[in-house]
Amino acid sequence: MKRLTLSILLSVVTAAAIMCVLTPVAxxxxxxxxxxxxxxxxxxxxxxxxxxxxxxxxxxxxxxxxxxxxxxxxxxxxxxxxxxxxxxxxxxxxxxxxxxxxxxxxxxxxxxxxxxxxxxxxxxxxxxxxxxxxxxxxxxxxxxxxxxxxxxxxxxxxxxxxxxxxxxxxxxxxxxxxVPTLSQWGGLLMFLLLLAAAATFLSGRLRAPYAPLESSTPVAGASLLNARFDARLFVKVLISSEAVVTFLLIAMRYNVAASDVAGSLACGVVAAFIIHLLMLNAMRH
CATH class of the missing domain: 2.60.40 (Immunoglobulin-like)
Structure with missing residues (x-):
């Protein structure tokens, strides 16, 4: 339940960040x-x-x-x-x-x-x-x-x-x-996601041993960097993020250009990858 809540929360934050980045600057x-x-x-x-x-x-x-x-x-x-x-x-x-x-x-x-x-x-x-x-x-x-x-x-x-x-x-x-618009807030949210990843990496390097999913033996220097890539989790997070973004785009009736769609997908991939690493790190502690 805790993992599900974290997944939903991070997906919503990611969607909000991507939506804000896509909003044209007035x-x-x-x-x-x-x-x-x-x-x-x-x-x-x-x-x-x-x-x-x-x-x-x-x-x-x-x-x-x-x-x-x-x-x-x-x-x-x-x-x-x-x-x-x-x-x-x-x-x-x-x-x-x-x-x-x-x-x-x-x-x-x-x-x-x-x-x-x-x-x-x-x-x-x-x-x-x-x-x-x-x-x-x-x-x-x-x-x-x-x-x-x-x-x-x-x-x-x-x-x-x-x-x-x-x-x-x-x-x-x-x-x-x-004029300050949602695009600036979107950039800030994306920055905070990256900052959270960096903070988790440093925290793991400095203090937290962890046990890989297939082993019960702690390994020093836990971090996002040495977290194993979980393709299934990444795909789930990516689909969730892009689904929310698509829903918001339709609901808010934005006129989205091809470049906006490409930007949305790119931001979604980056954000989903970071979130999936954060979730892996949380699951190991």
Missing amino acids: RAENVVLAASLLPSREIPPIINADQFASGSVTITLDLTRDSANNITAARARFDALLSNFPQGEVVILAHIHEGGATVNGPIRVDTGINADVPVLLPNGVGAFTRGDIIVPPALAAQIVNNPAAFYFNVHTVINPGGAMRGQLIRQTAGATML
């Missing part, structure tokens, strides 16, 4: 875009009371990429500064449009500002910040790859069709960092 990345906003860039140019206004916007895209460098999630933050508007002007819309500098394009990302939630400019000067705005991954990829094909537009009460605009320009790339 990368968080901040891409910063900016635009200088002018009424003269509107199509057609503004010639009424808003014509002397100016502004700027900084757009921060918080991206998550998978191991294949594909954007899997994106959120936007808008920080805008507005000045030189007529006193009492009201911003009723602000968003990213798709289109070049000579066309009026469709809205792609909205800030959430509208006539019910406007930005008031009592002195003709103001600022606004809007964040945590979800951007579809495919659209985020288009903006990041070709920001010049998009522009930011501010709409006011006087110019509801657009008061000032500017094409997006990518700024110095934000630092890309690895």
Whole structure:
């Protein structure tokens, strides 16, 4: 019973380690875009009371990429500064449009500002910040790859069709960092398995005599190194480990590439071999 419990426990730990190693490393990345906003860039140019206004916007895209460098999630933050508007002007819309500098394009990302939630400019000067705005991954990829094909537009009460605009320009790339994920924990678990094997080896070398399975005579220097390979036990442990891994992969609905399958099998073989040696050592004491 004790041996069965140990076998199950070690198989579960191994499966967890392999699953974690297989989990793709997600990368968080901040891409910063900016635009200088002018009424003269509107199509057609503004010639009424808003014509002397100016502004700027900084757009921060918080991206998550998978191991294949594909954007899997994106959120936007808008920080805008507005000045030189007529006193009492009201911003009723602000968003990213798709289109070049000579066309009026469709809205792609909205800030959430509208006539019910406007930005008031009592002195003709103001600022606004809007964040945590979800951007579809495919659209985020288009903006990041070709920001010049998009522009930011501010709409006011006087110019509801657009008061000032500017094409997006990518700024110095934000630092890309690895987000701690299950893959790091998987590596740690695999390391701990190896450490356990090494500790058992040293412990046996330093203190524990053992008797081989076919002999009752103790032999000095018990260790994993001189433990006899038990093919039947190894196969049992290997099958158990890989069965649990397969079940978890199916249950969690992972999209597993061929390289992941190969990695799973390789990790399973190594871990099963170590576990089988640990079990042999435990059975001899």
